[in-house]
Amino acid sequence: AADIDLAVIAGDGIGPEVVAEGLKVLEAVTAGSGTKVSSTAYDLGATRWNATGETLPHSVLDELRGHDAILLGAIGDPSVPSGVLERGILLPLRFALDHFVNLRPAKLYPGVESPLAIERVAPDGIDFVVVREGTEGPYVGNGGSLRAGTPHEIATEVSVNTRFGVERVVREAFARAQARPRRHLTLVHKHNVLTHAGHLWRRTVDEVGAEFPDVETAYQHVDAATIFLVTDPGRFDVIVTDNLFGDIITDIAAAIAGGIGLAASGNINPTGESPSMFEPVHGSAPDIAGQGVADPTATILSVAMLLEHLGRTDEAARVEAAVAADLAQRGSAARTTSAIGDAVAARLS
Amino acid sequence: AADIDLAVIAGDGIGPEVVAEGLKVLEAVTAGSGTKVSSTAYDLGATRWNATGETLPHSVLDELRGHDAILLGAIGDPSVPSGVLERGILLPLRFALDHFVNLRPAKLYPGVESPLAIERVAPDGIDFVVVREGTEGPYVGNGGSLRAGTPHEIATEVSVNTRFGVERVVREAFARAQARPRRHLTLVHKHNVLTHAGHLWRRTVDEVGAEFPDVETAYQHVDAATIFLVTDPGRFDVIVTDNLFGDIITDIAAAIAGGIGLAASGNINPTGESPSMFEPVHGSAPDIAGQGVADPTATILSVAMLLEHLGRTDEAARVEAAVAADLAQRGSAARTTSAIGDAVAARLS
Ligand SMILES: CC(C)[C@H](C(=O)O)[C@@H](O)C(=O)O
């Protein structure tokens, strides 16, 4: 097998702790395969910003482009004003590397407790994936303030949606739906209020859907979708939605599938023109950082997604199976971050 | 007591059925008080649109302004293209009558089943209220399409937020929080991404908060707020948020508190310059219309909110208590729409 040349952005808070376990599992699953895993660390995040005022220097971005994939821990710290690192690192990475597919699976593994009354609302379990658009919508940063700080202040935020941008993510979502047993795709939007963007999404799903006659489609307004996510999540297979709606519903999805300690994500550029980036959905959790108690499972599952993206399907499946086996017998006893990483790695040896 | 001069928009689907029960309960609770309840019916909705192409004629809007309050059932039917009635009736009513406070309580009444594992995630129950802004944000209709239908299509949606609009709803939310035992207010936004609008909201909460030193405040990004709504809803007391975030989280709130069959709402103009409008959060449910099986509870609770708004606090409390008592012994046996209305009305006689 080809070697793996990773860029690693461990980041802030619990980032370095969970990334270490992700890399441990990556080593374990590739051991003996003849694959050499090399990883280059990039220090982006609160520490760098506090020391130098830098967020994502051009030179770093250029270097990142040269790797096969990026593994990111978490970025964010109370010492940095809200928005600085999000709009200085996380979002620029997604935009510059054109990560138009933000992929977020939601699967309730056996042994994992959901806040839902599962026997009643999802007797057949939860297993869907959200394809969130990653480079458009209200995330484009096209907003402004007029007369800020006065009683006459006006602040605007512009959601920008293009046929090009919507079509490519919708096509990807259909392809993913087609590859799953249920072949069902739900568009989530709010086209009765956001008529222009909403109709663009709807028309695009209708038109691209003609290329995928074997995929059944459904539509839900975002507000109704959140109801079904807590009353009947089993109805979902693949969901495609815009950047902001995707941000919201993937957090609900994570919550109902056992919490953000388990939720993995991929910021994917399916064209291969730039490296894709894999990260846990959770943040840097500064309150528990450095204590060795963070759950690295979301990062380990993100490594599985990374392997899948690199075409190493078998290794991806083995990592996921090892995590599933670990979760199944985890129980409620507290384990350290590295103990969980060790346990998963041990199942792969 | 003063008389009550109501405008009634029964609307489509189950609207007329649930409104009839709301009026029945209103009659029952005011009987013997010397209050005369008069109601004028306005036929707005799908039937009128299908027959005449009219949505909300100016003359009707003018007449509505003359009433003390408006009771609305539900608007919407599959025969009308998505958006026509929302943007032709529901939203114009909120905007023209300046309903800047969209009030949506979420309370889990004893005897009501939640999709959450309540004993585990909310042992002390659910009892909060969302103050959703009703006249700004992404709902203003300031969007457009360029090159629609071509591969170069661009669709935009503009969220417009003003200090005037944010301040008045934030002040109302603080006042409501101050009047509740816990005195806690959570701002929900996404200021790390939607920086201009988000910072306007945040600054306004900070500044108006100085007038309410006894109200504790908190902030949650909308995505994190949805997690807490399903893992720890007991933490919320009053939530204030923008129009779109409010649309989404009030549906989650309704779902966790027993479903939209129970969720009431008020579109309120606290200045009294125009009548406020009360409506169930649910839609017209055309699939069950005309069968007498719709649950009128949300409409009856909306009537309680209407009474509260008109300063008839005691009657409002009695209606809510009657609903609570009915819910507590409702069990799972199916009852007709009118049987539920009769049962609640009987408790008030
Ligand atoms: C940190 C923030 C910018 C980010 C987002 O809003 O996309 C996060 O919530 C996520 O979902 O990855």
Ligand SMILES: CC(C)[C@H](C(=O)O)[C@@H](O)C(=O)O
């Ligand atoms: C019908 C629709 C326009 C409306 C909204 O989005 O506000 C509804 O979802 C609501 O919450 O009252």
